[in-house]
Amino acid sequence: MTDVVLRTVNLIKRYGARLAVNDLNIEVCRGDVFGFLGPNGAGKSTVIRMILRLVFPTAGDVEIFGRSLRSAGQDVLDRIGAIVEKPAFYGHLSAYRNLEILGGLRRPVPRSRILEGLEQVGLANRADDRVKTFSHGMNQRLGLALALLSEPELVILDEPTTGLDPQGVKDVRDLIGQLARERGMTVFLSSHLLHEVEMTATRMAVIHEGILRAAGTVRDLLGNGDAVVAVRTDRPEAAVRFVEGHGGYPTAERRENGFALKLALARVPDLNRDLVQAGFQVYSLVPERSLETYFLNLVGD
Amino acid sequence: MVRLVWFETIKTFTRLRTYIGFLAFGILVPLVVAGLKMGGQRAFERNLLAILEQDFIIGGNVLNGWFFGFFFLGALWVHVPIVLTLVAGDQIAGEGDAGTFRFLLTRAGSRSRIITAKFIVTLLYTAAMVLFIGVLTLGLSLAVFGSGDLLVVKRGLVVLPESGLPAHFLLAWGLAILSMFVVSSLCFLFSAFTDNSVGPIVATMAVIIISLIIITLPFEMFQAIRPWLFVNYFDTWQKVFDDPIPWGDILRNVWILLGFTALFFSITLAWFNRKDILS
Numbered sequence: 234m235t236d237v238v239l240r241t242v243n244l245i246k247r248y249g250a251r252l253a254v255n256d257l258n259i260e261v262c263r264g265d266v267f268g269f270l271g272p273n274g275a276g277k278s279t280v281i282r283m284i285l286r287l288v289f290p291t292a293g294d295v296e297i298f299g300r301s302l303r304s305a306g307q308d309v310l311d312r313i314g315a316i317v318e319k320p321a322f323y324g325h326l327s328a329y330r331n332l333e334i335l336g337g338l339r340r341p342v343p344r345s346r347i348l349e350g351l352e353q354v355g356l357a358n359r360a361d362d363r364v365k366t367f368s369h370g371m372n373q374r375l376g377l378a379l380a381l382l383s384e385p386e387l388v389i390l391d392e393p394t395t396g397l398d399p400q401g402v403k404d405v406r407d408l409i410g411q412l413a414r415e416r417g418m419t420v421f422l423s424s425h426l427l428h429e430v431e432m433t434a435t436r437m438a439v440i441h442e443g444i445l446r447a448a449g450t451v452r453d454l455l456g457n458g459d460a461v462v463a464v465r466t467d468r469p470e471a472a473v474r475f476v477e478g479h480g481g482y483p484t485a486e487r488r489e490n491g492f493a494l495k496l497a498l499a500r501v502p503d504l505n506r507d508l509v510q511a512g513f514q515v516y517s518l519v520p521e522r523s524l525e526t527y528f529l530n531l532v533g534d
Numbered sequence: 535m536v537r538l539v540w541f542e543t544i545k546t547f548t549r550l551r552t553y554i555g556f557l558a559f560g561i562l563v564p565l566v567v568a569g570l571k572m573g574g575q576r577a578f579e580r581n582l583l584a585i586l587e588q589d590f591i592i593g594g595n596v597l598n599g600w601f602f603g604f605f606f607l608g609a610l611w612v613h614v615p616i617v618l619t620l621v622a623g624d625q626i627a628g629e630g631d632a633g634t635f636r637f638l639l640t641r642a643g644s645r646s647r648i649i650t651a652k653f654i655v656t657l658l659y660t661a662a663m664v665l666f667i668g669v670l671t672l673g674l675s676l677a678v679f680g681s682g683d684l685l686v687v688k689r690g691l692v693v694l695p696e697s698g699l700p701a702h703f704l705l706a707w708g709l710a711i712l713s714m715f716v717v718s719s720l721c722f723l724f725s726a727f728t729d730n731s732v733g734p735i736v737a738t739m740a741v742i743i744i745s746l747i748i749i750t751l752p753f754e755m756f757q758a759i760r761p762w763l764f765v766n767y768f769d770t771w772q773k774v775f776d777d778p779i780p781w782g783d784i785l786r787n788v789w790i791l792l793g794f795t796a797l798f799f800s801i802t803l804a805w806f807n808r809k810d811i812l813s
Contacts, residue, residue: 282812285639286639287635287810288811289810306644307643307644310641317636320637323632325550326545334541338538338642339642339643379637
């Protein structure tokens with residue numbers, strides 16, 4: 234039997250007349266890196282806030298480790314570490330003091346554990362500095378240190394790479410993989426970036442306008458559908474003429490060192506083969522799929 | 535709970551805004567005492583003693599430190615709420631404004647425990663502020679104007695012997711603290727309604743000012759609602775300087791002040807436990 238660590242049961246949240254989350258049912262199993270994907274305003278943060286009991290559902294329930302949040306209350310959150318939106322700390326206190334206070338609300342955290350957590354995110358040398366002097370990226374890393382401080386079984390990360398520089402984004406993605414692989418944690422990762430989920434998650438759910446649009450493994454959900462494929466070849470002008478004259482391919486758009494065309498992902502190998510057989514040298518074929526095009530495919534609009 | 539209170543104490547007493555009130559009164563009171571010494575005391579002699587001497591023979595150091603300590607307590611108890619609201623109004627709203635509730639509430643055992651810890655620290659701050667003002671005003675007054683019996687002019691003339699005055703003042707400060715607890719707990723309640731700490735400060739002061747106007751105006755309709763307004767019990771501390779001390783009235787007012795404090799705190803808890811944290 235699969236060990237479900239997080240389940241939403243017919244979850245509904247209404248703000249006045251606006252339905253923010255509509256009858257949401259998702260399951261996150263132990264060991265998953267679960268991508269929770271949706272554009273801005275889709276309802277992702279509202280769902281996360283309901284999971285963390287910051288916002289109360291209008292109807293439905295959340296089960297964490299098999300216990301109902303509605304009946305068990307706040308204690309269920311003991312095994313969860315989370316960052317919701319932009320991490321916010323007490324700016325007038327040091328990084329160490331922030332972790333001591335926010336990490337020690339249920340039980341005291343040993344000094345060595347706090348220093349270890351700061352070390353893990355590269356902030357050991359800033360432990361005594363006031364957090365108001367930190368950059369956004371440093372706040373994000375401090376948030377991660379706090380979320381992981383109590384060695385949680387489930388880590389919820391809401392847009393964890395927002396505002397980070399490229400190295401920071403890579404570090405966070407590496408850390409997410411490491412949490413699942415090496416420390417056996419289950420990760421719930423919310424993002425509006427399709428490629429972020431594609432690169433880090435094993436299973437995913439897609440939410441749009443508060444409604445669950447798709448759920449399953451990343452391979453099943455992202456392995457199909459259309460994408461704009463960017464092709465780099467030698468003789469790009471000739472390659473475009475070849476593709477358009479070949480039949481079976483849509484009109485191509487000329488780009489620097491190549492061209493791009495919208496294509497079913499399953500046909501990318503065919504395009505590669507046809508170009509090579511026609512004597513073109515293909516340097517790269519990159520499916521460029523935005524969340525917008527993914528949604529258009531998904532909702533059939 | 536002790537650890538939560540300690541954490542809230544650290545958060546509160548490491549912020550600059552917590553010391554604005556101490557700083558303000560720390561500057562204001564010595565200035566007023568200096569002003570009294572350099573001429574203000576004579577105004578008291580003209581306006582108060584001259585009238586009393588028409589009917590009484592007054593000897594000794596009447597305008598002494600105890601007298602001015604009593605005078606300050608009477609003059610400042612309307613102003614103290616302003617500085618109390620600076621901290622009380624920020625206790626909940628400040629966390630909402632900063633977004634720190636997102637961490638705080640997901641990592642805490644319960645919302646009630648967090649709010650209770652915050653409330654305890656708010657009351658500690660309130661007590662510290664009132665005691666600071668009391669000790670500062672009385673200490674400076676005694677140092678500058680010397681000691682003696684206390685002359686209290688209130689629907690008559692009462693002279694309290696010096697030997698009993700420390701106890702009178704300690705009791706008065708205790709009652710003043712209870713009055714200010716009501717102010718802080720009201721502001722704390724307003725703080726739970728919003729994520730902007732200016733709102734609770736303005737709302738609390740508005741309630742106090744309107745209530746003071748109502749209890750001051752001699753209209754029959756206003757007099758009927760007077761017992762229901764907490765400002766009606768703000769001057770309970772003054773009863774300690776009556777002779778004899780009306781213990782029954784004081785005890786009844788203590789329960790009323792505690793009742794208001796408990797009521798405001800209970801509403802805060804009930805409201806905050808169901809509040810959606812959207813900031």
